Amino acid sequence: MIKKIVTGVSILAMAIMVLSFNQNQVSASIARGKQVYNKVCLSCHMIDGGGVPNINPPLAQSSYVVGDKKRIIAIVLNGMTDRIAIDDEYYSNNMAPHSDLTDEEIADVLTYVRNSFGNKASVVTVAEVKVVRSMKK
Amino acid sequence: MRKYYLLLLFVSIYSCTVFANNHSPKNNPNLPQANAGLQLPAGFTAITVAEGVGRARHIAISPQGTIFYKSSRLVNGKGIFQLIDKNGDGIADSVFGFGNYIGTGIAIKNGYLYASSDEEVFRYKLDAKGNVINPSQPEKIITGLINRHQHESKSIALDNAGNLYVNIGAYSNSCQVNDRTLHSPGRKPCPVLDSAGGIWQFKADKLNQTYGNGIHYAMGLRNVVGLDWNNQTNTLFVMQHGRDQLHDNWPEYFDEKSSAELPAECMYELHKGDNCGWPYIYYDPMQHKKMIAPEFGGDGKQSTTDYNNPVIAFPAHLAPNALMFYTGNQFPEKYKNGAFIAFHGSWNRAPLPQQGYYVVFVPFKNGKPTGKWEIFANGFSGKDVIESTRQADHRPCGLAQAPDGSLYVTDDVKGTIYKISYKK
Numbered sequence: 001m002i003k004k005i006v007t008g009v010s011i012l013a014m015a016i017m018v019l020s021f022n023q024n025q026v027s028a029s030i031a032r033g034k035q036v037y038n039k040v041c042l043s044c045h046m047i048d049g050g051g052v053p054n055i056n057p058p059l060a061q062s063s064y065v066v067g068d069k070k071r072i073i074a075i076v077l078n079g080m081t082d083r084i085a086i087d088d089e090y091y092s093n094n095m096a097p098h099s100d101l102t103d104e105e106i107a108d109v110l111t112y113v114r115n116s117f118g119n120k121a122s123v124v125t126v127a128e129v130k131v132v133r134s135m136k137k
Numbered sequence: 138m139r140k141y142y143l144l145l146l147f148v149s150i151y152s153c154t155v156f157a158n159n160h161s162p163k164n165n166p167n168l169p170q171a172n173a174g175l176q177l178p179a180g181f182t183a184i185t186v187a188e189g190v191g192r193a194r195h196i197a198i199s200p201q202g203t204i205f206y207k208s209s210r211l212v213n214g215k216g217i218f219q220l221i222d223k224n225g226d227g228i229a230d231s232v233f234g235f236g237n238y239i240g241t242g243i244a245i246k247n248g249y250l251y252a253s254s255d256e257e258v259f260r261y262k263l264d265a266k267g268n269v270i271n272p273s274q275p276e277k278i279i280t281g282l283i284n285r286h287q288h289e290s291k292s293i294a295l296d297n298a299g300n301l302y303v304n305i306g307a308y309s310n311s312c313q314v315n316d317r318t319l320h321s322p323g324r325k326p327c328p329v330l331d332s333a334g335g336i337w338q339f340k341a342d343k344l345n346q347t348y349g350n351g352i353h354y355a356m357g358l359r360n361v362v363g364l365d366w367n368n369q370t371n372t373l374f375v376m377q378h379g380r381d382q383l384h385d386n387w388p389e390y391f392d393e394k395s396s397a398e399l400p401a402e403c404m405y406e407l408h409k410g411d412n413c414g415w416p417y418i419y420y421d422p423m424q425h426k427k428m429i430a431p432e433f434g435g436d437g438k439q440s441t442t443d444y445n446n447p448v449i450a451f452p453a454h455l456a457p458n459a460l461m462f463y464t465g466n467q468f469p470e471k472y473k474n475g476a477f478i479a480f481h482g483s484w485n486r487a488p489l490p491q492q493g494y495y496v497v498f499v500p501f502k503n504g505k506p507t508g509k510w511e512i513f514a515n516g517f518s519g520k521d522v523i524e525s526t527r528q529a530d531h532r533p534c535g536l537a538q539a540p541d542g543s544l545y546v547t548d549d550v551k552g553t554i555y556k557i558s559y560k561k
Contacts, residue, residue: 043385043487050527052484053550054192054209058527083286092286094310096318 026111026123033112036105040098041113049117055093057086060117069110069124073132076106103129173555175516180469180559183514186545187220187229187554193547194241195292195459195535196554197250201267202540204229206547206554207243207252209290216240217252219269220554227556235272241290241362242303243535246341251301253291255284258303258339278340279303281347283333287316288360294373296366301341302373303351306360307334311380311432312416319386323432327416330356334415336364336375336407355407357444359415362481363460363536369474370504373407374448376457376478380419380430381485387431395437397486398423402455403447404476404499404506414444422450449506454483455493459536462501467542468559475501477513479533479546484526494518494529496536496546514557517548 037045044056051058059065064072064086079097083090101109106129114121172183191208198204204220212218215234223230242253250261250269259275278301282291288306295301310317312327327334332348335356339346354373363376384396391399400419405411418427418441427444429435451457459479463472475498482494498513499506519530535547539556546555 038488040385043382043485046484046487046525046527048525048527050525052526055484081286092289094287094316096315096321100319 026115029108029111029123030115032105033108033110034116036101036109037112037116040101041109044093044095049113049119051091052093054089055091056095057089057091058117059113060119061087062119063087065113066119066121069122069128070132072110073106073124073129076101076110077133099133103133173553174519175514175555175557177514177557180561181514181557182560183555183557184228185553186222186227186556187232187552189552190218190232190234191216191552192549193218193535193552193554194290194549195243196537196545196547197243197245198537198539198545199245199250199263199267200540201265203263203267204537204539204545204554205243205245205250205252206535207240208552209239209241209549211237211239216254217243229554235269236275242293244293244295246295249341251278251293251295251341253293253303255289255291256280256282258291258293258301260341277345278343279346279351282337283308285333288333288378290362292362292364294364294366295341296373297368297371299341301339302354302364302366303337303339304358304361304364304375305333305335305337306362306378307415309334309416310359310382311386311430313386313432317382317386321386321432323416323430325417325433329416334359336361336373338409352409354409355405355411355413357411357413357415357417358405362456362458363478365460365462365476367406367462367504368464369462369501370406372504374460374462374476375405375407376460377403377405377413377415378456379403379453380416381454383419383431383437390431390435390437393488397489398453400428400453401447401450402453402457402480403451404449404457404460404478405445406448406504407445411445418444420447420450422452425450449499449510451478451480451497451510452492454485456481456483458534461536461538461544463538463544465538465542468544471500472498475499476506477536477544478510479536481532481534481549482518482523482526482529487524491523491526491529494523494532496533514546514555 049060080095103126107124107126110124173185175183191212192210193206196206217236218232220229221231238254240254244251258279261269285308287308292304313321315321336354338352338354360378361375379400383391401422426440429439458481478497480493483491496514499510517531531548534549537545543558
């Protein structure tokens with residue numbers, strides 16, 4: 001009985017450790033991502049992710065940002081000049097490719113924007129960025 | 138028990154007072170504000186004459202006083218709106234929509250209303266009362282102008298010799314091999330300049346003109362949204378939107394602060410054949426010099442004497458969206474023949490706070506700016522500090538003078554139309 005309790009408690013403790021370790025990793029990724037955002041993306045998408053009406057789309061409340069991860073990884077790698085409606089609005093600026101960012105920087109910045117400005121969505125991993133980058137070649 | 142009643146009474150009276158305080162005019166955004174929320178020089182007043190239909194870009198008023206504006210978004214399939222004021226109190230009761238295209242440019246000359254989409258220019262004949270005779274069948278004056286989305290609006294102005302001038306904005310920031318990309322070099326000669334990045338002149342009354350029929354009037358202008366014909370000098374004046382992203386793309390030469398303050402937004406007086414130097418140069422308002430752009434070998438220090446000089450320069454990135462020479466008699470003497478400029482407000486000053494979102498006045502004498510420009514109407518944004526462009530409640534975009542000499546200002550965030558008047 002005692003054995004069972006000890007095992008149960010230690011499993012629980014390990015689970016909590018793993019979870020909080022993950023949570024720490026996520027917070028670290030978000031913190032790094034914020035720095036990438038401020039350096040590379042903020043000038044167009046603005047400090048609050050609000051974008052610029054008719055010029056640069058918002059990342060706050062964007063169905064793109066919280067949607068398909070492959071699509072937004074590709075947007076960061078290849079830029080975007082599609083002029084298609086983004087949540088019923090059109091934007092006239094060109095977004096340049098940012099393929100000079102590392103896989104980790106792209107994972108971090110997208111994890112940051114998916115968890116900022118009121119957005120809440122899953123993390124983007126380095127492995128996911130690698131897949132999209134290799135598809136490009 | 139009685140005590141409780143007293144207490145209850147007291148509490149309810151107290152909460153009523155609090156409630157009432159919260160709804161005093163000062164705190165209630167739904168009650169009309171003095172001067173439509175604008176700050177103006179002494180003696181001027183402002184009212185809102187229309188609100189909420191489309192994104193009001195440029196505006197034109199006929200000699201009879203009919204008012205039309207162009208919208209950059211369709212509302213019920215329409216992109217031009219006429220203010221309708223049945224009871225004559227100066228405030229629109231409704232709008233009449235026509236024209237099934239979005240755009241920015243609109244102007245009235247010699248009994249015609251001219252309006253532009255982002256590729257074409259149309260005109261509509263006006264009747265003796267200043268109303269459009271056939272709203273669904275305009276004449277197509279110009280067609281086939283380049284629209285590659287960036288700087289796509291086609292602003293228009295007319296002279297007194299039967300010509301119409303159109304801005305064709307550059308579909309590029311600084312003519313880099315890869316637009317807006319870190320360290321991407323400039324293309325020399327810049328291929329954009331053959332069909333954009335300048336002003337073209339066409340005949341105001343000939344149908345279906347395109348590049349081949351027009352005159353490439355002035356080049357090296359990145360994007361002009363505000364332009365007006367000056368009847369004193371008989372020349373075209375334009376306001377250029379200067380380039381963006383000096384720091385983003387050339388961080389070794391420009392820090393965030395210098396990138397927020399460079400380059401100037403410039404006013405040019407144009408003559409046929411002028412070249413204002415985009416993309417090869419930009420104007421530094423602190424040094425008063427034309428600087429070689431970093432895409433073309435500049436380092437923030439090298440200047441040149443080539444190309445036109447601006448007649449006056451304004452702070453960077455303020456986005457001058459309308460220019461209008463005041464010829465009315467209502468405003469005090471100093472305003473006569475001077476220039477009003479609507480600054481739409483910046484985005485490319487981030488991470489520094491944004492600026493602009495106001496109407497400026499520039500005094501002129503004998504066709505030249507004299508003295509300093511001043512902020513004429515401020516408060517459109519409704520905020521003390523704008524960090525992110527979207528925080529601005531209103532952004533001034535178009536200007537027009539009414540027959541009585543009052544000034545109309547449009548806003549393309551909420552479609553508000555302001556009227557500014559002066560009384561001695």
